[in-house]
Amino acid sequence: MAPNQKGNVDIVAVAKAAKVSPSTVSRTFNHPDLVSPATRKKINRAVQKLGYVRNRAAQMMHGKRSGTIGLVVPTINHAIFAEVIQAFSDAIDQAGFTLLLASHGYDLDREYEMVRKLMEHRVDGVALIGLEHSAATSRLIAQQETPAMAIWNYEEESELPCVGADNRLAGRMAAEHLLELGHRDIGLIFPDTRGNDRAQYRLNSVLEALREKGVSVPEHRMSEAPYSVAQAKQAAIRLFSGGARPSALLCGNDVIAQGALYGAQKCGLRVPGDVSIIGIGDFKGSADIEPGLTTIRIPAETIGSLAGQRFTEYITSDTREQFRLCCGLERVVRGTTCPAA
Amino acid sequence: MAPNQKGNVDIVAVAKAAKVSPSTVSRTFNHPDLVSPATRKKINRAVQKLGYVRNRAAQMMHGKRSGTIGLVVPTINHAIFAEVIQAFSDAIDQAGFTLLLASHGYDLDREYEMVRKLMEHRVDGVALIGLEHSAATSRLIAQQETPAMAIWNYEEESELPCVGADNRLAGRMAAEHLLELGHRDIGLIFPDTRGNDRAQYRLNSVLEALREKGVSVPEHRMSEAPYSVAQAKQAAIRLFSGGARPSALLCGNDVIAQGALYGAQKCGLRVPGDVSIIGIGDFKGSADIEPGLTTIRIPAETIGSLAGQRFTEYITSDTREQFRLCCGLERVVRGTTCPAA
DNA sequence: AAGATTTATGAAAACGTTTGCAATACTATT
């Protein structure tokens, strides 16, 4: 009665219904040109009628690709990663792949576990955020010979193929903008840099660029905030409340910058009149906030798209030539910075 | 030499190395109690040495679960969904499942394609956002007998098991807050409601609640904006620029409300003095913006977590009893609303 | 119209696991 009496509609059920052999059904899917149009029609009708859905797991056992790509991110719930994930997902979808997603909360040991988990599912490739990973992770990837890539950071000598931006340059550009405007007393709010090479690179290069111009940042001008508007707001308020306040704030990313901006507004400070604020990232929304946030734009969407395209090419090609793509940065001057008084 | 000479380390390679049969190796993983401690140790050593990683696809062919759950969302790049995805992912991860993620951009036909794609991978279950889906999707789910659930909406008579909030109530609560404050001239900014039952329900119930109090919303007080701060800002500016402006704005979600707030600030309007603004959702950041956004809180994280927990239970239990969980809403009055003049 | 190609199909082995059943090696009982 029911077209699908048992729920186990497989290729042989289809074959039976179409009165052909399983081989022919399989061929209809994989090499349609080898099957006569008439038979193909019969088979398609049977597929339709029975509601057959291919079983990729079974295909995979014949050396076929699983058609999945694993992506391991620190966190999903994060403007910038969400944007990258979306773009990456769309790009690999275009190439017929499906995304297996896992997050580790900035814990490199958990990252290893996640990569391992994905490999149990025999992903055709695994993409990681950033270039800093545990030795165990690298070993696992090498051992399994799973194609792997890094997203978000670019480095000339990177171990893994990568598509991303130069975070050191980003930090430098932010610092130089402030310096050019004449700021010398600069406050810094950055996230914890452990297990986060992006933040690490940015912070180091900011400090370096400032030092080159003879500007040093005393301890009490530095604050740490996790990736959260609320906490960054608090951190900024703390920086502002101690005696003399800095003339400018350089924030490790736009979320923190946004929090800092609210913090300043809360303290009754005019931005940029009383204090200039610059972020890094140019997240969705940074342009629209009032006043518009000055920042260093990292093209998240481009990075995600490019990464997805390039990675699927890499996986499906048999040559497997390494790739390293550097996406350009852009200084976006909006309303939160102005010359020092 | 190399511990893994060919890349094809399978259960029989391990068996060979440990000098036991493949069956015993398999048992060591699945029923360790049936294997003597000594043998287990030998096998574990071999696993370690060869770097064996289990192949879930092969297990799956024995009626075992694939250990994956599919989640299909309208978009990933969206504060509220990112939060749900993160919580859902964490919850199913706890239960040993891996997330297969796909997005459809509010296109119900694409949603069908995505569900189908996930089913080819034999996900153990598929979770969808919202209760409105194409007939083809429902048929597919029924036919394949794949466990399915809806996230984000709650409805007593829902076809699918669901975990979510009552979007109609959310709309009503927002409207009533404004009415209680004495507002009668109310502007509305909502996203396109096609393929988006959440927005649909909210809008209808808002209109209904207003009508009950004899308040109608003329055409020129209604504006449509996609899920984007920038465009909502423009929409708000349009609403404000025509002659007499409304005394309050009710926005379909917090992103729109945020855009509206910036729009008001841009127009030199004081919020809430000149215009009150209320959103729906209470997204991350809504609390921190200046002034804090008044909104109807929908507990995204709770919903995602609960959905993940409940769904994995559902999948792993053999009883398969339906579930429908309604997560409570909360009116969060912050700084963007005040009594009408 | 007979042989030589070409095209379309089927049979069976293979992929990496799990598991029911059978076989063997212990241990406890008398």
Place this chain on the structure above:
DNA sequence: AATAGTATTGCAAACGTTTTCATAAATCTT
């Protein structure tokens, strides 16, 4: 010391596909 259990292991079939090889049918040569 023989018997009955029990704990441990191996064999082989099964899962749903793909693919190689062989066969059968259709088409082309001359």
